[in-house]
Amino acid sequence: MKPSTCRRFVLALIALLALAALSACQREPQPEWRLTDVSGHLPDLDFKLTDDNGKSVTGADYKGKVVLMYFGYTHCPDVCPLTLTQLHVVLDRLGAPADKVRILFVSVDPKRDTPAIMHDYVNAFDKRAVGLVGSDGDVEALAKRYRSAFTREPDRADGNYEVSHSSAIYLFDAEGKARLLATPSASQDDIVHDLHLLTSMETRP
Structure with missing residues (x-):
């Protein structure tokens, strides 16, 4: 050459x-996620519901916060209180970054869960939790949007009934992008780890 x-x-x-x-x-x-990465597979955080203070809110109202969204109801005998208790412990373990996080507890039982009832319920677990209610159609559409599911059992004579529902926790970044899915088998350590990553991510303008 x-x-x-x-x-x-x-x-x-x-x-x-x-x-x-x-x-x-x-x-x-x-990021080295430990939870199930759903980036690009689920839509952005988007809804129009009523919060536990009776105010109409949308997904955009929570921009700037990392969101943990969970579908449940206040009469739930076991899974919901256990999940909200776990999320409270997770946020306490997270420390100062927990101020950047909000828990959105969406009721799948609009018939019984009023804003006032939801307010007392979620605040008993964590002050960073927000209860959200809506019409049957609004809640069903939101659940379908995120591939969640629930079924209300027939009313009994005493007016009591149970609602079978999915128990996954949906994690959105501060831009409202769906990022992660925490299944019931997810450990507190894994949720804390991924929340540290989510809260430290820079928000694009």
């Missing part, structure tokens, strides 16, 4: 390596 040809080859190789290095620097490193 002639010296001039060799020199051009070396310069081209250096340019190619520099371009590859620049491209690698521009790619954002992927």
Whole structure:
């Protein structure tokens, strides 16, 4: 190979390596999630419901906060109180970053769960929790949007009934993007770990 040809080859190789290095620097490193990564597979946080103070709210009202969304109801005998208790412990373990987090507890029992009832219920577990209620149609549409499911049992003579529902926790970043799914088997350690990552992510303008 002639010296001039060799020199051009070396310069081209250096340019190619520099371009590859620049491209690698521009790619954002992927977080090492422990929970199920649903980025790009579920829609952004979007709804129009009533919060536990009787105020009409939308998903946009929680922009800037990392959101943990859970479908349940106040008459739930076991899963809901256990889940809200676990989330309270998780946020306490998270420490100062927990101020950037909100728990959204969406009622699948609009018939019995009024804003006032929801307010007393969620605040008994954590002050960062918000109860959300809506019409049957609104709640069903929201559950369908995130591939959740629930079924109300027939009313008994005493007016009591149970509601079977999914028990996954949906995690959204501060931009309202669906990021993670925590199943009932997820450990507190894993949820705390991923919340640390979510709360430390920079929000794009």
